[in-house]
Amino acid sequence: MGRAPCCEKVGLKRGRWTAEEDQILANYIAEHGEGSWRSLPKNAGLLRCGKSCRLRWINYLRADVKRGSISKEEEDIIIMLHATLGNRWSLIASHLPGRTDNEIKNYWNSHLSRQIHTYRRKYTAGPDTTVTIDMSKLQSADKRRCGRTPGRSPRSSASSSKSKKSKQPDPEPEPESGDAKGASSPATAATSAAHSDGARSAVVDPDPNQPNSSSGSPAEGPCSEDATGPWMLDPIELGDLWEAESWIDALMSIGAGHDAVTQGFHAAGGQAQFHVFYRILPCLPIYCMAYFIVDHRTLSVVPFGVLCYCLEAKILYNLDISGKCLETI
DNA sequence: AAGCGCCGCAACCGCTCGCAT
């Protein structure tokens, strides 16, 4: 019937943590290290669920947790990464040292999403703003909507320390057989799409709250990797907004001629793959970005424009990267 | 000053995945 509870909840304390509980938890982890969350409360003498302890440690007590408000730079990175990765908060957080997924998620829900939904946000990232995505992180989190991250399991590290061969530190993103079906064919499609259609690809996300709802799983990122070759980009999917195709084509031209895009391409040695992605979200801005696969592990993202389509008014706003409206149709 | 509503943050919940057996 129902799920078994994650732990015995009878008699456990809930709600806010007290300073005393924090101290007990911090002391215990300082002495014994992280992990074994299930048994931790009992061993430490805390009347808390193991999950609660883990969350408290990760989101609050850990020494490297950065406090204070999100800076403008961090905000820009969050916006860019969210446009690229979707609601993959832990992955976004991994690119913001000291910030937790919970913090970023809260910040997005309370600050950014509202601004974007009401079109009031001015995208103030400079034209030279480039977000570099560690593709090994992307890869490790690939095809997962949620769940544990490979290689981060305390048991894995424990077993590795116990001379049991742990699964590689994974310096090179490795092809995954389970992924091969999902990666190779889209990659092939992306290749053909890129070849047949210039260098354009699009990521369609009909529901921003369900980033994986479409078959292409745009929230899994724009990239996948085939077994041997370089990073490939996922194929085009067309959405209801494709009436705007001519505008997207126009913007693609803008992107192709954009300084930051051009510079990024040259910075990548001119050997990098160059694709322009659009994230099409009804009633949301369409972030127009160029992706450069700089090397096997690094992806640079250069924003060069934003499209906003108002469904009610059926008006398409073409904004430059500073948020200035260039024209409407 | 009191009541009310909004907002932000911390914490909880359920789902999913990786690993061990």
Place this chain on the structure above:
DNA sequence: GATGCGAGCGGTTGCGGCGCT
């Protein structure tokens, strides 16, 4: 290969603070 457990992740909830009336 099947199963169970431990743990990570994203969505949601609830409480406390703050501002407005």
